[in-house]
Amino acid sequence: EKGGYEHFMLKEMYEQPKAITDTFSPRIKEGKIVIDELNMSDEEIKAIKKIMIVACGSAYHTGVTSKYILEGLARIPVEVDLASEFRYRDPLLEEGTLVIIVSQSGETADSLAALREAKARGAKVLGIVNVVGSSIAREADNVMYTWAGPEIAVATTKAYTAQLIAEYLLAMKFAYVRGKLNDAELAALIDDMRKLPAQVEMLLNNKQKIQKFANRYLAAKDIFFIGRGIDYAISLEGSLKLKEISYIHSEAYAAGELKHGTISLIEEGTLVAAVLTQEELYKKMISNMVEVKTRGAFVLAVTNTENTEVEKAADYVIYIPKTNKYFTNSLAIIPLQLFGYYVSIGRGCDVDKPRNLAKSVTVE
Numbered sequence: 001e002k003g004g005y006e007h008f009m010l011k012e013m014y015e016q017p018k019a020i021t022d023t024f025s026p027r028i029k030e031g032k033i034v035i036d037e038l039n040m041s042d043e044e045i046k047a048i049k050k051i052m053i054v055a056c057g058s059a060y061h062t063g064v065t066s067k068y069i070l071e072g073l074a075r076i077p078v079e080v081d082l083a084s085e086f087r088y089r090d091p092l093l094e095e096g097t098l099v100i101i102v103s104q105s106g107e108t109a110d111s112l113a114a115l116r117e118a119k120a121r122g123a124k125v126l127g128i129v130n131v132v133g134s135s136i137a138r139e140a141d142n143v144m145y146t147w148a149g150p151e152i153a154v155a156t157t158k159a160y161t162a163q164l165i166a167e168y169l170l171a172m173k174f175a176y177v178r179g180k181l182n183d184a185e186l187a188a189l190i191d192d193m194r195k196l197p198a199q200v201e202m203l204l205n206n207k208q209k210i211q212k213f214a215n216r217y218l219a220a221k222d223i224f225f226i227g228r229g230i231d232y233a234i235s236l237e238g239s240l241k242l243k244e245i246s247y248i249h250s251e252a253y254a255a256g257e258l259k260h261g262t263i264s265l266i267e268e269g270t271l272v273a274a275v276l277t278q279e280e281l282y283k284k285m286i287s288n289m290v291e292v293k294t295r296g297a298f299v300l301a302v303t304n305t306e307n308t309e310v311e312k313a314a315d316y317v318i319y320i321p322k323t324n325k326y327f328t329n330s331l332a333i334i335p336l337q338l339f340g341y342y343v344s345i346g347r348g349c350d351v352d353k354p355r356n357l358a359k360s361v362t363v364e
């Protein structure tokens with residue numbers, strides 16, 4: 001059932017190109033984004049005043065990414081909240097708020113409770129869900145499925161990837177309907193989306209290089225992930241992937257926050273993974289990388305191929321191919337997933353079933 005792969009996680013990482021295609025292709029018709037399941041007229045889309053994305057864990061991380069995209073492309077204010085926080089904080093859901101609950105399993109207790117809370121307060125709720133017919137899918141007003149197929153490994157990879165695609169499509173749709181994207185810009189985004197599966201494949205095929213690198217960090221005590229903007233969101237997911245399956249302590253920080261405390265943790269040889277895919281933030285990131293490097297950190301950079309400056313501040317660089325600035329998470333996360341995977345198996349951990357974790361968290 002692992003289809004020749006050693007672990008479900010590796011198999012599912014390799015299913016990502018297909019998960020991307022299956023999630024977007026039914027929703028692109030004649031150059032337009034068509035999301036029938038959304039059940040919202042153009043007038044209703046134009047009337048959205050605020051979006052709240054509510055989820056747990058990696059699904060929450062896709063929401064953090066989407067905040068940058070929905071705000072950047074569609075100019076709609078977005079709040080992202082952890083379901084376990086949202087449900088108890090007396091959230092303000094004024095008229096015109098769209099609540100989006102993101103969940104692979106569709107059974108996460110806190111996410112389901114958040115959905116019920118939002119509905120009880122009169123908000124319209126859209127579910128972005130992977131498991132067909134799950135509780136969140138059934139109870140949401142509308143459901144947009146991520147067509148990733150069954151995910152077995154506890155650490156999510158392909159469902160996360162498919163969630164990102166669903167959220168990109170929503171942002172593109174909303175931006176277009178609200179007049180913030182013209183036909184040419186939408187066509188360019190669709191074009192870049194169509195290239196993602198082959199680009200992900202290419203990055204997956206780089207796995208030996210990442211394995212070799214990962215093997216140097218099997219005894220690491222702490223690992224830090226830093227980024228700005230969307231790259232901060234990628235760092236959150238990169239860090240979670242590593243720690244949940246390798247049991248190495250890791251943290252993600254918005255790079256600008258380092259000097260407000262975290263930088264004191266950097267010691268000789270500490271690995272800092274810097275994600276820099278946003279061109280307008282390269283310079284700021286490079287100065288953060290220099291700051292940690294001068295304090296002894298070993299700096300791994302994940303960046304775009306055209307970033308020629310990066311080698312000045314990085315000890316090791318993984319390049320991702322060119323895509324739209326809003327889609328970089330889909331590419332930059334691949335080497336970070338592989339890194340977590342190889343550190344985990346290198347340390348002899350049970351990568352598909354890490355200790356203390358369950359695939360579906362149906363209790364609070």
Ligand code: F6R
Pocket residue numbers: 056057058059060102103104105106107108111154155156240241244359360361
């Ligand atoms: C991490 C992971 C978890 C889930 C979280 C939400 O790899 O899988 O953080 O993302 O438990 O689960 P769902 O998406 O099923 O609501």
